[in-house]
Amino acid sequence: MKPLQYPGLINKNFTPFHPIELAQWTESIVADGNKRRYTHFYCTGVYGGISTGYTVGCCLRCVFCWVGLDRDFPFDSGNYYTPDEAFERLIRNAQKSRVRNLRISGGEPTLCREHLLPLLRLTSETGYTFILETNGILFGHDETYVKELKNIKNVHIRVSLKAGNGKGFEQRTGAQKEFFMLPFQAIENLKKHNLRYHVACMSDARLMSQDERKELLKHLSEITYDGYLEEERCDPYDTTIIRLEKAGYKLF
Numbered sequence: 001m002k003p004l005q006y007p008g009l010i011n012k013n014f015t016p017f018h019p020i021e022l023a024q025w026t027e028s029i030v031a032d033g034n035k036r037r038y039t040h041f042y043c044t045g046v047y048g049g050i051s052t053g054y055t056v057g058c059c060l061r062c063v064f065c066w067v068g069l070d071r072d073f074p075f076d077s078g079n080y081y082t083p084d085e086a087f088e089r090l091i092r093n094a095q096k097s098r099v100r101n102l103r104i105s106g107g108e109p110t111l112c113r114e115h116l117l118p119l120l121r122l123t124s125e126t127g128y129t130f131i132l133e134t135n136g137i138l139f140g141h142d143e144t145y146v147k148e149l150k151n152i153k154n155v156h157i158r159v160s161l162k163a164g165n166g167k168g169f170e171q172r173t174g175a176q177k178e179f180f181m182l183p184f185q186a187i188e189n190l191k192k193h194n195l196r197y198h199v200a201c202m203s204d205a206r207l208m209s210q211d212e213r214k215e216l217l218k219h220l221s222e223i224t225y226d227g228y229l230e231e232e233r234c235d236p237y238d239t240t241i242i243r244l245e246k247a248g249y250k251l252f
């Protein structure tokens with residue numbers, strides 16, 4: 001059942017939520033037809049330079065998340081952009097800063113499918129690479145979404161795993177443990193449709209035990225993923241510290 005209040009920062013006594021329902025609920029707040037809300041567009045040095053649209057809204061509540069607090073309170077943040085308008089901003093900044101990569105950050109890019117797919121199609125007509133960073137929830141839930149990416153050649157997908165078992169997933173993302181395997185299913189769907197991707201994981205030893213990390217590796221091996229595994233470390237961003245403290249973690 002949908003909680004009565006939109007889930008914000010998770011605390012020690014949070015009620016786990018249904019991530020697909022939260023995705024739909026969030027879309028109803030941050031999207032309008034094919035428009036999605038962004039707060040700003042900028043270039044940054046990661047990936048050797050990338051033009052970034054900073055958007056609003058996610059279907060998880062990771063305790064280590066660095067993005068702004070509009071992830072948790074997205075109601076009035078940003079302005080609506082059509083796919084054409086977002087594309088124009090991304091390209092303009094990329095040209096100005098002479099970078100070759102594009103992305104959406106600040107929230108989960110796969111929310112608002114009617115926005116993302118046209119935007120990707122526009123970028124596929126350029127020489128830029130679109131790095132699609134995702135938590136894999138929606139790509140695991142709906143294979144048809146992944147299938148629609150098939151003809152968009154310049155996309156590289158980075159699936160970021162948050163946990164190695166259901167308990168860790170629920171504790172650190174706030175989502176019900178039953179949905180823990182969705183990101184692994186996303187990897188299988190990407191493989192099946194021959195897309196370009198790699199896997200990342202938040203395996204920082206201060207958050208994930210060695211046993212849980214082993215479970216994560218076992219799941220990857222069961223789905224025969226043998227590509228590059230990018231292991232992430234939790235950095236002390238202000239928002240990360242707020243989230244960790246609220247959820248009862250002391251890392252820094």
Ligand code: SF4
Pocket residue numbers: 058059060061062064065066067071106107108135
């Ligand atoms: S880390 Fe990524 S998936 Fe997790 S809450 Fe933040 S934006 Fe969402």
